[in-house]
Amino acid sequence: MKASNTIPVVPKKVLIPFILLTSLFALWGFANAVTDPMVQAFKKVLELSNSQAAWVQMAFYGGYFCMALPAALFMRKYSYKAGILIGLALYATGALLFYPAAITEEFWFFCMGLYILTFGLAFLETAANPYALAMGAKETATQRLNLAQAFNPVGLILGLFVAQQYVLKKLQSDDIADFSVLDEVSKTLIKSTDLMVIRDPYVILGLVILGVLVLFSVSKMPHSKAEDVHGNIGNTFTKLFRNKTYSQGVLAQIFYVGAQIMCWTYIYQYAEGIGMDSVTAGYYQMAAFVLFTVGRAFGTYLLRFVNAGKLLMLFALFAIGCTLGVVVINNVVGLYCLVGVSFFMSLMFPTIYGIALGKLTEDESKIGSAGLVMAIVGGALMPKLQGMIIDIGGYAVNDVSIIGISEINLSFLLPVLCFAFIAIYGRNNHN
Secondary structure, three states: OOOOOOOOOOOHHHHHHHHHHHHHHHHHHHHHHHHHHHHHHHHHHOOOOHHHHOHHHHHHHHHHHHHHHHHHHHHHHOOHHHHHHHHHHHHHHHHHOHHHHHHHOOHHHHHHHHHHHHHHHHHHHHHHHHHHHHOOOHHHHHHHHHHHHOOHHHHHHHHHHHHHHHOHHHOHHHHOOOHHHOOHHHHHHHHHHHHHHHHHHHHHHHHHHHHHHHHHHHOOOOOOOOOOOOOOHHHHHHHHHHOHHHHHHHHHHHHHHHHHHHHHHOHHHHHHHOOOOHHHHHHHHHHHHHHHHHHHHHHHHHOOOOOHHHHHHHHHHHHHHHHHHHHHOOOHHHHHHHHHHHHHHOOHHHHHHHHHHOOOOHHHHHHHHHHHHHHHHHHHHHHHHHHHHHOOOOOOOOOOEEOOEEHHHHOOHHHHHHHHHHHHHHHHOOO
């Protein structure tokens, strides 16, 4: 069924609360974007392998997996606003932990800060996505969520700008061809300085989030709480498990988030493989985020006329084509293909989300939302697996070739497989 173009996407009576809600989508987009380049930063500063540096993403996206269900159970009993307030508090706490982490200079401490930070993001996403769906007619729910998600790339672009201009450009370790050959005194001094550079954006972010927390606490938001909060939770899980549209949607979301994080995180390693430095690679990632923003707006418009499942399938097929270009081309054209993937990824998260939750009751949606947020664990597992593939021949990104393809290029077959599953999911919900 096509979304109606006569029913308002956002009713006037909830316009201000909806605008406030959309700010959250930008805030977690900022956290995502500012963290992706940190994999490369920590790799340089702490002399880690690609696989070891991927623990940044394991910590970041693993936090979603661990906290999404507790967040959903909390909001099942209380309200979306209460969940948002807790989420903002955890978000700020995790970001502020980067201050003591930089003092200790321990990698695990930084990872712990990211882990707690994403406890907060799990609360925010578990609340904000279904809350956006609930702020209006069901006929326009998927379109409304795409509209809210359109503000996510704004945060992505700002986060990448901060990471590039205030972190990557200031890292002294990135200016040295072989950091490992320095004497211990020089290495320790550079390491301490660079970790302070990494620390600052997160500490400032934590202070900003505290301000947003105060703003939300004093704002009046529409009350949205499931009436059947005393229903049998076991029955809810059973219903969700048996609902193929939902259960396959969770799998599709796992593969989507995994593909997204692989394409965004390893754009730096791909650039390294063709002889490009991290700062220049950052401009290409910025272009990817701009395309992501344009694609989200374009996709939201098309949903007024095209079935969500069909559009999801078409975007996934184009994403497969671009990613295959990344695999077989080993020059700047391949990098253009990698940038282009972002346009076609833009529609996927909110559309899968909307399709999966579209026919659920509000109480089922609160629990179902947790499963879809837990699916973000794909962003923890798959980049780690891709890092292991890149490390097959050593810590460099192109130590060996397999069937004539460099290990970094070959590793992008993982996103191809992810997009293939998403295309199938879109085809199966093409009605």
